[in-house]
Amino acid sequence: MRYVKAENLETAAALLNGEPGISRILAGGTDVLVQLRSEAVEPDLIVDMKYLDGMRDITPEDGGFRVGAAVSGAELGEHKEVCALWPGVVEGFELIGSTQVQSRATMAGNLCNGSPAADSVPGMIAANATARIFGPEGFRNCPVADIPVSPGKTSLAKGEFITSILLPARPARASDAYLRFIPRTEMDIAVSSAAVSLELDGDGTCTAARVVIGAVAPTVLLVQDAGAALEGTKLDDAAIAKMVQAVEAACSPIDDKRGTVEFRTKTAGVLAKRAALIAYERAGGKK
Amino acid sequence: MALDTSNKREFKVVGTRVQRPDGIDKVTGKAMYGADVTAPGMLIGRILRSPHAHARIVSLDTSAAEALKGVKAVVTTADLSTPEDDYFADIRDNCLAREKVLYDGHAVAAVAATNKHVAKEALKLIKVEYEILSHVTDVDEAMKADAPIVQEGRADESVHEGWSQNVTSHFEFGHGDLEAGFAKADKIVERTFKTAATHQGYIEPHACLASLGTDGRGELWCCTQGQFLVRTKCAEILGIEASQLRVTASEIGGGFGGKTTVFIEPVALALSRKAGRPVKLVMSREEVFRASGPTVSSSIDVKIGMTKDGRITAGQAKLRYQGGAFPNGTVEFGSQAAFAAYDLEAVQTLGWNVMTNRPKEISYRAPGAPMAIYAVESVVDELCQELSLDPLETRLKNAARKGTLSSYGPTFNDIGLVATLEAAKTHPHYSAPLGKNQGRGLSCGFWFNFGGNTCVSLNLNSDGTVGVVEGNPDIGGSRASISMMAAEELGIPYEKVRTVITDTNSLGYNDVTDGSRVTFAVGLATIEAARAAIKIMCSRVAKIWGIDEEAVVWEDGCAKPSGPNAGEFPPMTIAEIAAIADNTGGPIAGHHEVNADGAGVSFGVHIVDTEVDPETGATKILRYTVFQDAGKAVHPDYVEGQMQGGAVQGIGWALNEEYIYGEDGRLQNPGFLDYRIPVASDLPPIDTVILEIPNPGHPYGVRGVGETSIVPPLAAISNAVSRATGVRMTELPMSPPKLLKAMSER
Numbered sequence A: 001m002r003y004v005k006a007e008n009l010e011t012a013a014a015l016l017n018g019e020p021g022i023s024r025i026l027a028g029g030t031d032v033l034v035q036l037r038s039e040a041v042e043p044d045l046i047v048d049m050k051y052l053d054g055m056r057d058i059t060p061e062d063g064g065f066r067v068g069a070a071v072s073g074a075e076l077g078e079h080k081e082v083c084a085l086w087p088g089v090v091e092g093f094e095l096i097g098s099t100q101v102q103s104r105a106t107m108a109g110n111l112c113n114g115s116p117a118a119d120s121v122p123g124m125i126a127a128n129a130t131a132r133i134f135g136p137e138g139f140r141n142c143p144v145a146d147i148p149v150s151p152g153k154t155s156l157a158k159g160e161f162i163t164s165i166l167l168p169a170r171p172a173r174a175s176d177a178y179l180r181f182i183p184r185t186e187m188d189i190a191v192s193s194a195a196v197s198l199e200l201d202g203d204g205t206c207t208a209a210r211v212v213i214g215a216v217a218p219t220v221l222l223v224q225d226a227g228a229a230l231e232g233t234k235l236d237d238a239a240i241a242k243m244v245q246a247v248e249a250a251c252s253p254i255d256d257k258r259g260t261v262e263f264r265t266k267t268a269g270v271l272a273k274r275a276a277l278i279a280y281e282r283a284g285g286k287k
Numbered sequence B: 001m002a003l004d005t006s007n008k009r010e011f012k013v014v015g016t017r018v019q020r021p022d023g024i025d026k027v028t029g030k031a032m033y034g035a036d037v038t039a040p041g042m043l044i045g046r047i048l049r050s051p052h053a054h055a056r057i058v059s060l061d062t063s064a065a066e067a068l069k070g071v072k073a074v075v076t077t078a079d080l081s082t083p084e085d086d087y088f089a090d091i092r093d094n095c096l097a098r099e100k101v102l103y104d105g106h107a108v109a110a111v112a113a114t115n116k117h118v119a120k121e122a123l124k125l126i127k128v129e130y131e132i133l134s135h136v137t138d139v140d141e142a143m144k145a146d147a148p149i150v151q152e153g154r155a156d157e158s159v160h161e162g163w164s165q166n167v168t169s170h171f172e173f174g175h176g177d178l179e180a181g182f183a184k185a186d187k188i189v190e191r192t193f194k195t196a197a198t199h200q201g202y203i204e205p206h207a208c209l210a211s212l213g214t215d216g217r218g219e220l221w222c223c224t225q226g227q228f229l230v231r232t233k234c235a236e237i238l239g240i241e242a243s244q245l246r247v248t249a250s251e252i253g254g255g256f257g258g259k260t261t262v263f264i265e266p267v268a269l270a271l272s273r274k275a276g277r278p279v280k281l282v283m284s285r286e287e288v289f290r291a292s293g294p295t296v297s298s299s300i301d302v303k304i305g306m307t308k309d310g311r312i313t314a315g316q317a318k319l320r321y322q323g324g325a326f327p328n329g330t331v332e333f334g335s336q337a338a339f340a341a342y343d344l345e346a347v348q349t350l351g352w353n354v355m356t357n358r359p360k361e362i363s364y365r366a367p368g369a370p371m372a373i374y375a376v377e378s379v380v381d382e383l384c385q386e387l388s389l390d391p392l393e394t395r396l397k398n399a400a401r402k403g404t405l406s407s408y409g410p411t412f413n414d415i416g417l418v419a420t421l422e423a424a425k426t427h428p429h430y431s432a433p434l435g436k437n438q439g440r441g442l443s444c445g446f447w448f449n450f451g452g453n454t455c456v457s458l459n460l461n462s463d464g465t466v467g468v469v470e471g472n473p474d475i476g477g478s479r480a481s482i483s484m485m486a487a488e489e490l491g492i493p494y495e496k497v498r499t500v501i502t503d504t505n506s507l508g509y510n511d512v513t514d515g516s517r518v519t520f521a522v523g524l525a526t527i528e529a530a531r532a533a534i535k536i537m538c539s540r541v542a543k544i545w546g547i548d549e550e551a552v553v554w555e556d557g558c559a560k561p562s563g564p565n566a567g568e569f570p571p572m573t574i575a576e577i578a579a580i581a582d583n584t585g586g587p588i589a590g591h592h593e594v595n596a597d598g599a600g601v602s603f604g605v606h607i608v609d610t611e612v613d614p615e616t617g618a619t620k621i622l623r624y625t626v627f628q629d630a631g632k633a634v635h636p637d638y639v640e641g642q643m644q645g646g647a648v649q650g651i652g653w654a655l656n657e658e659y660i661y662g663e664d665g666r667l668q669n670p671g672f673l674d675y676r677i678p679v680a681s682d683l684p685p686i687d688t689v690i691l692e693i694p695n696p697g698h699p700y701g702v703r704g705v706g707e708t709s710i711v712p713p714l715a716a717i718s719n720a721v722s723r724a725t726g727v728r729m730t731e732l733p734m735s736p737p738k739l740l741k742a743m744s745e746r
């Protein structure tokens, strides 16, 4: 196994592109190292990205924020403006692991590890976040929603990696929230999850809604119908019920040691409802 | 040895909260655990494990692994000896499979290599050809006549003709006329319960360093609850003499009963003997889950009859326990414990021990009792609900007390159940208001406790300080308690005593640290050893003073003349006596060897408040109080720690912990991510109330406290959930998917 500390984007891309065997990118390492130790993978090449220029920066951009791919949960959680603008994204990211894990874990790593239960991903997709990707062909931008393909697989091409994630600007009366269900209170993996991002008009009517669910399908899912059910409403019971129905209809989970199909489907709806109400209140909506 | 009742004792050291002797080493990382020792030339061992639940080993070819550079030894069962006793042969076959693999994770072969990478490569080169056999992991399935047979011909004489060969033994306890009892009842409830297998979840995986020569002389350093037992088992399995194998117990990172046998030690010794070099073997967490000794899973029927005013008229329990792929005896304990809290005219328990394709069960804190008492206490609670009776009053009405003929045979002496129930009744927790979706549950708990073989030396140092040498690894604070009892008896400060746990060649045989026996039995032996040393000190002083030995008494750490007739002499302190021991007859030490009796059973009562989320089935523990009889709490911090620790493990067991097997018979959750023990934020503070009803069998009244506390949580929580939701759960764990489903079917 080779470990390389990347010196610049180009050599990193070239190294990854040239590796015929298994390669992994090392951001926080909280997935990679665990997988190494448990002998789940034996990579031939590990490229460490943490030290590249700009990877640890959080920079304002067009009213939103560009978050470097190596920014940890602890760092993002201490950034007051990001927390104020995208509280749901931050709370999802901060749910990952423990204090120790928070000081290393990254959103890009969480996304590219490819778990349908990844806690920061529903929030990013609800936020309509965009990843900036570097590869042998140079830079490109890609919606976060288009990156997960199936459990453990992403749409990134060989040699490509994420350099930053853009959390966009949003109107004044807008907010988001993320909830997950775990059998314990922490140090666990989502059995189901939901992120909801809302925009409201002056009288509290929802003008735009994105509802995203996790751990109930092969990838994190944006449920268009669920968002549509909330738009034009003040999140009255009927709208919520319709949204929950859409969420349940979109679920295609598996029965496994972590939960049954029935349980995952039911709780995804419950979490979406609860997250929607939190986001609504955060956005200044009154019920 | 009886309670000292002659003069009502005023304790000076016992009952205080002195500083623990191992704390600083543990928090600074200095403590030496199983994996912390190394030796010159040491090799690293690794074990190849079965990927199948049940298969015949058709062939096993280790030649390619042996040929790999850096590999110094490969062992299989052929490298082990042939013990005569089935008990040892089973342990051997669990350490390295013979002919068949019996469960997912069963060890097949092992390698020792110059480093872990080579060892890992070598495992891949071992060729095993398996003939896959059908398997069974569920206890009820395994008892069916047509179930796959785990091992043939293992049933003992108690097993009836026609039962599945997986049933290895059968027990029956009780007294009275059941039929007449049930006829007197106004209400009878009959339910079937299932509990999942759980793991002790100790934080330190099994680890050892072994060095064994071809001459049969060896050293073994390992993490265990009993070095003497490790020596016996390893000597049998390796075919060497006990005297030639010195076993030293490391500091231990938890055991809870799980470290009362061997899994890797004989393998490491065999590798070392073959390689001619020391071998270190450390289990990974995955190996610990797949191939150490979780507790039994169970299936239990309970039937209880009650009168309208809450008197139990008869009780019956049928308990079926699977203990993995080898015969085990745990159902006997469960059958004995099931109704222990009750004074019953008619009671019967029947128990079946069953083999399945799962790892060989080993003790877990009050082995066999939690699930049995869970089933009984659930039915008692349901009867209280049905008959609108107060669950505490009902238990008081039926409580076992001094003179009760217990459900398992003996008549109880002084026991603390009634006092414990009374304490619970008057505690503010029992009458505190509850909110929406909240419920309160309670349960009694019981454990036998044990005494056993114990051997202690107490050495007086030349500066007047004292060293106690004992043979029981300290898993719950026993070193502090032993030092305290020595200090108490000698009349010196706690700080003047240091207790160490020694190796197998430095002391006579000691039973393992189990059965909540150590503070009781080692304490008792320590007190006697101190008395023996005091006797010697008094005789030395008598010589100096030129008076009769009987005319010297021991008080407050000094020898004194017994009265005016003995003569006028200034008291001699222990330090003064020690300083001149050379001139009065040489070193001074006290010893005591005993097979201690009179451990004194222990009862506890737990009260718990839960809140259940009606939309997700998640159960939150809001408030928890443990009431337990400690006889005499030598070090109250540690006693409280045992009470809290047992409650927490029980909470995990009730809510989330379980061994999950797939259709293929493989364990699906061999790690702490999906084997869910509670985390700190899952728990409220666990309140404790210690009761002290002196045990007549110990000079200070001490009873074991380590195990009873894991018994009540299962039913207490299930009863609380039932009252919060209106749903009676009969399966553990009550994980959210199960509870939500039950609530939706309500």
Ligand SMILES: Cc1cc2nc3c(=O)[nH]c(=O)nc-3n(C[C@H](O)[C@H](O)[C@H](O)COP(=O)(O)OP(=O)(O)OC[C@H]3O[C@@H](n4cnc5c(N)ncnc54)[C@H](O)[C@@H]3O)c2cc1C
Binding pocket: A023, A024, A025, A026, A027, A028, A029, A030, A031, A032, A033, A034, A049, A069, A095, A096, A097, A098, A101, A104, A105, A106, A107, A108, A109, A110, A111, A112, A113, A117, A118, A119, A120, A160, A161, A162, A163, A187, A188, A189, A190
């Ligand atoms: C104790 C513990 C608890 C955890 N709890 C949670 C939890 O509650 N919720 C949860 O979702 N996860 C949890 N995790 C998993 C993990 O912490 C997260 O997925 C984390 O966000 C991964 O980030 P990382 O920077 O550590 O990724 P790494 O381990 O460094 O990398 C993960 C994967 O992403 C790839 N990768 C990393 N960076 C990039 C990049 N810039 N471009 C392309 N690919 C990249 C790597 O090749 C690798 O495949 C937990 C892990 C541990 C050890």
